[in-house]
Amino acid sequence: MRKEFRQSIATALNNPNLTGALGRFSEAYRVSRAKAYEGIDFEAVRDQIAELKSYAASHLDLLADEFTRNAEARGAKVFRTNDPRKVKEYILNLAREKGVKSVVKSKSMASEEIHLNAYLEKAGIEVRETDLGEWIVQLAHQRPSHMVMPAIHLTKEEVTEIFNKGVEPGQQPEISRLVKFARAKLREKFLQADMGITGANMAIGETGSLVIITNEGNARLVTTLPKIHVAIVGIEKLVAKLEDIIPVLTALPRSATAQLLTSYVSIITGAVPNTDGTPKELHIILMDNRRTEMSRDPKFKQALQCIRCASCLNVCPVFRLVGGHVFGDVYTGGIGTILTAWFDELKKSDDIQSLCIQCGNCVSVCPSKINIPELILELRRRIVLEQGQPLAQRAAYRVVNNRRLFHSLLRTASLAQKPFAKGGLIRHLPMFLSDVTEFRSLPAIAEEPFRDRFKKIKQPKSQEKVAFYSGCLIDFAYPEIGEAVVRIFNKAGIEVIFPEGQTCCGGPARYSGAYEVAAQNACDNIAALLSQDVKYVVSACPTCTVALKKEFIATFESLGREEELPRARQLAAKTIDFSTAVKELVDKGRLTFKEGKDLGKITYHDSCHLKRTLNAHEEPRQLLKKAGCQLVEMYEADMCCGMGGAYSLKLPEISAPILERKLVNIKNTGATCVLMDCPGCLLQIRGGLDKSDIPIAAEHTAERLARELD
Amino acid sequence: MNPYFETFKMRAEAVGAEVHRFAAKPEALDFILHFLREQDIGGAPPSYAVWANRDFLNDAEKQSLSSRLQGLRFDVTRAVAAEAKVGISHMDWAIANTGTLVQDAAAVEQRLVSTLPVIHIAVLREHTIVADMPSVLRKIDPKRSGYLSMITGPSRTADIERVLTIGVHGPERVIIVVVDGIGGA
Numbered sequence: 001m002r003k004e005f006r007q008s009i010a011t012a013l014n015n016p017n018l019t020g021a022l023g024r025f026s027e028a029y030r031v032s033r034a035k036a037y038e039g040i041d042f043e044a045v046r047d048q049i050a051e052l053k054s055y056a057a058s059h060l061d062l063l064a065d066e067f068t069r070n071a072e073a074r075g076a077k078v079f080r081t082n083d084p085r086k087v088k089e090y091i092l093n094l095a096r097e098k099g100v101k102s103v104v105k106s107k108s109m110a111s112e113e114i115h116l117n118a119y120l121e122k123a124g125i126e127v128r129e130t131d132l133g134e135w136i137v138q139l140a141h142q143r144p145s146h147m148v149m150p151a152i153h154l155t156k157e158e159v160t161e162i163f164n165k166g167v168e169p170g171q172q173p174e175i176s177r178l179v180k181f182a183r184a185k186l187r188e189k190f191l192q193a194d195m196g197i198t199g200a201n202m203a204i205g206e207t208g209s210l211v212i213i214t215n216e217g218n219a220r221l222v223t224t225l226p227k228i229h230v231a232i233v234g235i236e237k238l239v240a241k242l243e244d245i246i247p248v249l250t251a252l253p254r255s256a257t258a259q260l261l262t263s264y265v266s267i268i269t270g271a272v273p274n275t276d277g278t279p280k281e282l283h284i285i286l287m288d289n290r291r292t293e294m295s296r297d298p299k300f301k302q303a304l305q306c307i308r309c310a311s312c313l314n315v316c317p318v319f320r321l322v323g324g325h326v327f328g329d330v331y332t333g334g335i336g337t338i339l340t341a342w343f344d345e346l347k348k349s350d351d352i353q354s355l356c357i358q359c360g361n362c363v364s365v366c367p368s369k370i371n372i373p374e375l376i377l378e379l380r381r382r383i384v385l386e387q388g389q390p391l392a393q394r395a396a397y398r399v400v401n402n403r404r405l406f407h408s409l410l411r412t413a414s415l416a417q418k419p420f421a422k423g424g425l426i427r428h429l430p431m432f433l434s435d436v437t438e439f440r441s442l443p444a445i446a447e448e449p450f451r452d453r454f455k456k457i458k459q460p461k462s463q464e465k466v467a468f469y470s471g472c473l474i475d476f477a478y479p480e481i482g483e484a485v486v487r488i489f490n491k492a493g494i495e496v497i498f499p500e501g502q503t504c505c506g507g508p509a510r511y512s513g514a515y516e517v518a519a520q521n522a523c524d525n526i527a528a529l530l531s532q533d534v535k536y537v538v539s540a541c542p543t544c545t546v547a548l549k550k551e552f553i554a555t556f557e558s559l560g561r562e563e564e565l566p567r568a569r570q571l572a573a574k575t576i577d578f579s580t581a582v583k584e585l586v587d588k589g590r591l592t593f594k595e596g597k598d599l600g601k602i603t604y605h606d607s608c609h610l611k612r613t614l615n616a617h618e619e620p621r622q623l624l625k626k627a628g629c630q631l632v633e634m635y636e637a638d639m640c641c642g643m644g645g646a647y648s649l650k651l652p653e654i655s656a657p658i659l660e661r662k663l664v665n666i667k668n669t670g671a672t673c674v675l676m677d678c679p680g681c682l683l684q685i686r687g688g689l690d691k692s693d694i695p696i697a698a699e700h701t702a703e704r705l706a707r708e709l710d
Numbered sequence: 711m712n713p714y715f716e717t718f719k720m721r722a723e724a725v726g727a728e729v730h731r732f733a734a735k736p737e738a739l740d741f742i743l744h745f746l747r748e749q750d751i752g753g754a755p756p757s758y759a760v761w762a763n764r765d766f767l768n769d770a771e772k773q774s775l776s777s778r779l780q781g782l783r784f785d786v787t788r789a790v791a792a793e794a795k796v797g798i799s800h801m802d803w804a805i806a807n808t809g810t811l812v813q814d815a816a817a818v819e820q821r822l823v824s825t826l827p828v829i830h831i832a833v834l835r836e837h838t839i840v841a842d843m844p845s846v847l848r849k850i851d852p853k854r855s856g857y858l859s860m861i862t863g864p865s866r867t868a869d870i871e872r873v874l875t876i877g878v879h880g881p882e883r884v885i886i887v888v889v890d891g892i893g894g895a
Contacts (some may be wrong), residue, residue, distance in 0.1 A: 036727065074856065133869035145866055149827075159870050170843040179867060179875045191792060207852040217865040220825045225788070246843050257868070260721070261808040265860035266882070270875060272816050275788040384757065400886025532868065636802055 005326075009653060018153050019657075022320040025152065029314045030636075032258035033365070042248065043290070043366075046514035048247040050369035053305035056238050057295045061203040063238040064286055070208025071284055074270020079213050080235075082288035085112035089118065090285060091197070092123055098193040098228060098281075102126040104186075105220035106212070107134055108199030108310060109147065110232040110287055112330045113343050116197075128189045130218040132182050139166035145324035147310040147332055147418040148256045153323050171413040186218075197223035200233045203250060205240050205486045209269040210284065213252070213262045220264055227274050228281040234636060235286050235305040236295075248275075248307055251367035255309035278673040279472040290342050299378045299558075303338045305368035308688035312362035314639075317640045317658050318355050326356050329495035334362050336374040337625055346386060355381050355654070357647050359640035360510060360612035380513030381558060388516055397517040403524065407449070409474045411581065414445040425690055439656035440687030443477040454498045457486055462495040466528055466536040466581075472504050473679035481679060484706035485540050488582060491709050495536075501528030505547035506555070508646050510679040515555055519564075522552040526567050529574075537571065538701050540578040542610035542678045543645065548575040575632055578702055579677055586623065592710045595631040597628030599708070603671040604631060605662070605685065607678035620677050629709040636661075643684035658667075659688045666696060673697040675704055714806035714839045715888070716764040721809030722886060726876060731836070731888040734738060738889045739771070742798070743779055745885065750827065752781030759796035759878060761841075762786045762819040766833060775850055786810075786819035795805030797823030797881075798831040803846050804839040811886065812846050814855040821859065830881035832861070836890045 013020055056063055068078040079090055095103070107112065117127045117138070117517055118398035129138045133150035137143065140162045144150030151159070160173040167185055171178065198219055202211040210218045210231050225228050239245065245267075253259040271280045294300050313319045313333030324332030328370055329348060331339040334356060341349035354375045363371055389397070399406050415428060450470050466489060474482045486496045506521030527550070529537050539545040552568040585591045609615045617638070625631055642648060642658030662685065666674045674689075674696060676682055686698035719729045732738040746752075760808040763772065772784055783790060791797060795804030799820045803812040811832050815821045824830045840846050848870045850858060876882050 028872075074853070130879065131869070132867045136869070149783070149869060149872065152872065154870075156870050173871045176875055177868050178870060179878055183878055190879075193786075204852070209852040215866050215868075216878035218878070219826060220821060220859070221879055224821045224825060242847060242850075243844070246847065250845060258723075259858070259862075261805075261810055261862045262865055263862050263864065265726075265810075265862075267850075267852050267858040267860075269852040269858075270857050273818050275818050275822065336854075553783065 001351055001353060008326050009322055009651075013653060013657065017155050017158075018323050019321055021152055021155075023322055024319040026314055029258065033255065033311070036254040036258040036260060040634050042252070045247050046367045046369050048303055049251060049307065049367055050443065051238055052244045052247070053307075054302070055573050056240060057236065057301050057304040058237050059240070060292055060295055063240060064235055066205040067203055067208055067238060067286070071208065071270060072115065072208070074208055075279060076208065076270050076282040076284050078284045078286060080288070082290070082292070084289050085305065086109050086115055086288070087232065087287050088116055088119045091511055092120060094228070094230070094283060095120070095125055095195060095406055095506055096343070098194065100125060100228065102128070102189065102193045103195045104193040104200070104226065105197040106129050106191055106214060106222045107131040108197065108232055109331065110199050110234045111197060112144070113289065114287070118181070119374055126185065128193070128268045130186050130190065130222060131214070132179065135182065135186065137164055139163070143325070145332065145393060146313060147308055147324075147336065153325065153361050164337060166486065177548050188440060189356070190221045190225050190366070194225045195228040195230060196226040197230045197232065198222055199505065200237055201252065202239050202245055203233050203237050203247065204242055205238055207242055209242070209267050209268055210270065211245055213249075213264065214609060215263045217264055219560055223266065223268060225275065227278065228282045228283070230285065232285045232287055235288055235291050240351065250363055252307050252309050253313040255365065255367045267483075268400040278547060296340050298340065300338070300375060302370050303335065303375060304665060306335050306339070307368055308368060311365045311367065315361040315365050316357060317361065317534050317642070318357055318654055320656060322355070328352060332628065334376065335370065338372065338375050338379065346379070348498050350383050350387075351382070354650065357640055357642070357644035359608040359644070361640070362614055364406055377511065377513070378558065380511075381515050382515035389512075393512060393514070397514050400504050401520050404502070406504065410445055410449070414447055414554075417444055423596055425687065432535050434670070439652060439659060440684060440692060441690040442687055443683055445453045445476050446479050448479065450482040451498065453479050453483065454486070457483065457491055457513045459486065459495050460493070462493055464493065465495045465497055465532070465534045466538050467532065467534045468496050469502055469525070469529060469537055469539040469544060469548060470498070471541040471679065473538060473683065473705050474540060476680050478682065478700070480703050481540055481700045484700070484702040486580060487706045488702065488709060489589070492585045496530060497534065497691045499528040499531055500629050501531070503528075505544040506551070507543050507547050510547075511647075517550070517562065518555045519559055522555055522568065526552065526564075529571055530567060534574070535676060536577055536581060537575045538581050539575065541675070541680065542607045543680055544575055544616060545577045546609045547614045548572065577612070577614050577616055577677070579623060580614075582614050582705065583603055583619040586626065593627045593708050594710050597708060598630070600630060601632050601669070602629045602673045602675055603634045603666060603669040603672040605634070605641060605666070605674055605676040605681060607676055607681050611638050620675070621707060624675060624701065627705055632671050634665040636665055636671045641681045641684045643680045645680060648684060655684075659684055663692060663694060664667060664687050667694060671696065673699060673704075675701050677701050712836050712839050714841055715836060715867075718804055718806040718809060718839045721807060722863065723809070724771040725809055726866075727809060727863045727884040727886055729886045729888065731890070733890050735783060735802075735889055735891070738833070738887050739775065742887060743775065745831070746779055746782060751796060752779055754894055757781055758783055758794055759798065760790050760794040760823050761798040762788055762800070762817075762823045764800045766834060772887040786822055788822060791822035792827045794823070794827045796831060797827035798833065799824045801832050803849060804834055805841075805843055805846050806839055807842045808862055810860050812850075813860040813877065814829050814857075815858045816856040821857065824859070825880050828877065829883045829885065831885045831887060833889065834889045854889070
């Protein structure tokens with residue numbers, strides 16, 4: 001990570017206007033978005049969008065040709081190019097030929113992608129953004145910090161200052177007056193302009209139409225008043241049919257601004273008359289800029305489905321802390337990272353992509369069904385391929401890939417930490433490591449790992465067996481969770497086996513883009529876990545469960561290691577998360593809880609992988625309630641706790657404020673204990689509670705259930 | 711009675727449009743005249759309204775209206791529309807479940823009077839209100855109308871501190887005049 005990037009994170013985090021505005025917005029967004037979607041089957045709508053956009057992405061040439069034919073038949077000129085430079089030259093040549101002195105623009109990300117304004121201005125042409133937010137940002141010589149709300153990072157006082165300096169002194173920080181001022185000032189520009197430039201939200205193949213949506217009404221003026229209209233359209237905006245605009249117009253306003261429909265939707269087909277009766281000069285530029293190449297990439301093709309609603313920004317726990325000037329470039333947030341890597345260059349996304357904590361919030365709201373975190377991992381993998389792994393990381397992974405060495409190092413560390421550990425937690429580490437513990441205590445490495453303790457557990461013999469996959473955290477930091485799991489299965493008459501050859505799930509390597517290392521971990525684990533015939537492989541760590549169930553397969557697929565897939569799938573089919581497995585046993589009456597217990601108020605934290613990847617959120621709640629707990633839901637129960645595995649070590653400055661929010665939400669429930677299914681979350685939350693001296697216990701669901709079983 | 715009217719009215723009002731319904735054209739015209747007088751149209755200059763008539767008014771009706779209210783103009787040009795306080799235009803359809811007006815706006819006059827003035831009066835035939843977007847798209851052929859406009863409430867922004875502010879580049883008031891009765895004038 002570059003030093004300047006790290007510095008920009010610090011600057012953003014220390015800007016209370018920014019974090020305040022984004023934080024409040026993200027909270028309001030969740031509510032207003034849900035309200036806007038009332039009565040709409042979101043899953044059905046996004047299935048339609050994904051399908052029609054995926055069709056378009058597979059038929060870009062066909063649709064571009066059809067669009068061109070139809071638009072030209074109606075009097076438009078269509079120019080298609082892969083080269084951003086040619087887009088700029090085309091517009092400048094046109095402007096020169098027609099004697100254009102001033103241009104008004106409505107919002108166009110495609111024009112920002114190619115830095116059109118600077119290019120035209122350098123040639124002596126006046127260019128005015130007319131979307132209010134874009135205009136403010138233009139006057140401030142900044143770039144938009146959000147794809148839908150370009151100036152969300154600025155306060156009204158700052159906007160006033162920008163107007164005073166850049167337009168006319170004497171403005172007051174009163175929003176309605178600032179808006180009126182903008183209307184008056186930009187109205188002059190609209191009436192004078194010789195050329196209007198827009199983007200388009202969609203371009204319809206079968207009719208040759210552009211679909212442009214705005215709330216302010218500026219696109220209507222830009223396309224009506226100047227005699228020349230230039231539309232810059234990324235070719236991924238093509239759709240096949242008129243009816244295809246229905247699902248997009250259903251989802252885009254709801255996801256972007258929580259509206260049922262934006263104030264204005266314009267469908268422009270060919271040249272219409274100008275205000276003086278002459279026909280409009282309509283130039284449509286179909287810009288490729290690597291989109292076709294992207295459509296041929298089996299992984300990244302899906303990113304072309306994006307409709308630019310920015311909901312992935314609005315629900316992101318990291319974006320709401322740092323904003324789009326840090327998290328993004330021209331395009332911002334999760335999807336922006338991906339688009340930057342393609343439309344700009346892979347290298348440019350290197351720092352930005354590291355901000356993704358892989359919580360998956362964006363996946364559940366994306367109206368185009370793009371798996372953004374997965375694509376970001378794929379970027380990481382390709383960056384590592386291109387640039388190589390940093391030396392320190394490479395050394396670390398060599399260790400992880402050697403199970404015996406890795407485990408013996410952990411054992412040594414358990415001895416070395418002794419002077420710092422107290423009550424199972426480490427509150428302070430010596431100097432050079434202190435950053436890591438500053439915001440939370442760390443668990444001490446267990447004196448005796450689970451793999452040793454397991455051998456001492458006396459289990460009833462049974463024909464019915466499950467294999468337990470502990471994962472590193474339970475093995476070396478929280479062996480008591482492993483013991484609780486064994487106790488619970490034993491109660492149901494099931495014997496637990498612990499295949500010794502199991503090792504790290506490969507998550508840390510995979511999340512760092514080191515897929516070869518992850519693949520080696522996967523091979524070792526598959527060999528160990530399939531060595532004995534069991535019905536289930538149970539894990540009490542959702543991240544490990546996801547690795548066994550999904551990621552081993554995905555890693556092999558990415559690396560083209562087809563031969564490993566059958567066994568990886570065999571393991572995946574057997575793998576089950578702890579709560580789902582136990583819920584099954586309770587439902588069958590094989591486990592019962594002690595009668596009439598009142599365990600008081602507890603709250604439950606949803607781990608990202610359990611809720612969003614494994615889709616288990618009711619199971620642990622029902623189990624805890626059955627055991628006699630009074631469940632009080634916390635605010636944003638399914639928001640990431642900031643752990644994200646190695647993320648909290650790499651970016652503690654972001655991990656800490658995410659945790660801080662989580663702790664406040666836990667405290668506000670009045671519960672005496674917070675439960676969760678993930679040892680990673682437990683490390684983060686228990687450590688945070690301890691460090692902040694908050695007298696609330698944090699436990700793994702297994703620990704609580706083991707105590708309450710009959 | 712159009713079964714979609716009530717939903718349309720509720721949705722349109724929810725986004726800040728004003729909806730008025732009249733049994734026949736004369737009542738609608740009286741309302742418009744009364745409203746324009748209230749807005750001081752014809753008062754101290756420049757205070758006028760501009761009407762982009764299509765086939766709603768015949769020549770006699772236009773003359774009669776002009777004689778009843780100075781400041782009401784039917785000569786839509788860019789300059790006139792830019793100075794007008796109120797613009798009046800005609801809608802072809804409306805979408806009930808979003809409160810949206812839909813117009814074939816290929817004729818530039820229809821756009822000038824609905825974008826430039828601060829107040830937009832949209833005249834709509836009651837029977838043209840349909841349930842939803844798919845219903846209206848079945849009636850539309852973009853190849854035959856080069857500029858289709860959908861208008862849902864007044865112009866708005868939330869670009870400064872996310873505070874909803876009405877009236878940016880387009881009208882700050884949208885007044886929808888719904889006229890019953892099927893067929894022509």
